[in-house]
Amino acid sequence: MLQTKLLLYIIVPIVSAMTAAPKVTYWRGRGRVEPLRCILAAAGVEFENVFLTRKEDLQELRASGKLEYDQVPLVEIDGLNLVQGLPTAYYLAQKSGLLPSSPVELYLVGQIYVAAQDARAPFLQYPFNNLPDPPSLEKVLAAAEQSPKGLVQRYCPKWETQLAKTNGPFFLEGETTTNRPSLADIGVFEVLDFYRHITSEDRLRVTFASFPKLLQMHDAVLELGRIKHWRDVERPKVFLDWHDYAKSVCATLS
């Protein structure tokens, strides 16, 4: 009897750590966490979303000790509490075979992913860019399309050139004939998907028509794992609209 009990105590935590779906904690919108959700979805991983809705949610989370620096996003996976965006992206990508190990390829993938995070800064601000009124589409599109430091003018030409080197659809060359998807593709996909999310599929195709390899990469990433299902089926069910999302973030943080 004692032996059975002991066995239960030992086995239960191990099994639960191995089989529990990762838990992603954030507000009901894209924010800083959507690239991480896309990595999990592209890797085919089912994950649970935990949404912050009340001020107490964040207070309780901070009190739990899970937030190393008191900030979300939080990704709970493999018994770890991952809290810093970029190292978390590397962790999820590495566990899913989406992170190369050689220094040169790791740098290439990292610099494209980090540049994608820079390029999405105006999108990250979009829900908040006209508070207390609803967000200004004009303002975010000016930053993304017209600014020499924005997505279309600074980043897309570089990425298109990079994809031309491998002939696409992905940034990393394969060891045989097929090129390999990586964190770099997911990061850039997510920025294009953000643009599409605030505009439309039609406008995505028109705006990026002069970057055919980027669009080809976007479409290839959409075929990975569960990412199309996340985008088209799951996400629309759980996200707030942009203005309500911004109000909910502010209310929780105030």
Next chain:
Amino acid sequence: MLQTKLLLYIIVPIVSAMTAAPKVTYWRGRGRVEPLRCILAAAGVEFENVFLTRKEDLQELRASGKLEYDQVPLVEIDGLNLVQGLPTAYYLAQKSGLLPSSPVELYLVGQIYVAAQDARAPFLQYPFNNLPDPPSLEKVLAAAEQSPKGLVQRYCPKWETQLAKTNGPFFLEGETTTNRPSLADIGVFEVLDFYRHITSEDRLRVTFASFPKLLQMHDAVLELGRIKHWRDVERPKVFLDWHDYAKSVCATLS
């Protein structure tokens, strides 16, 4: 004769790529590049500093095509032009044995390094925080010491706890008895060294007296490679004072 010439043509570029010292391009101060200089110095690597002083320097650099996203710092090494801070830090650390390969350790090192970059944000702003007048020491110390989101209150307690787990002096446990230095140690060292740089050795010891393991780590990093030589001998010769540095950055970018 023809053969000799051919041999020369083939050998020269290879040898120069292997033996050329890395070139670090930035202004004459710490800015966004000092963590990268510290990684190279801790790894014992001699590097050449190229300083931006005239507006034309940046224009010429952009025209050269070496800046993937038109931004410095630039680190030229192994025939590559590295331009994004964090992926560059990973590259330099990986080539120097300062980056672990397992996902859990890579996450730990990455999150500490990224947190150190967050913690140094007020220091990064310090030279510019009172323009056109000389910088305000009071303002930067308030952000670092008094703010609940600053270095002393948010970050140091977490890092001290983390170092207590390995019993120091470094964040990663060793495979035998000695713990291993990594990118995490260099990143946190650099923030403490920034604090020391704008204040004094005495004030460093007083402010961080309640974090003995952090100070122990600081001192252990100072023994690595050429880092003490860089700090005490080379850097003072080439850096501008804070106010002149800020003016020089503004003049180049205007």
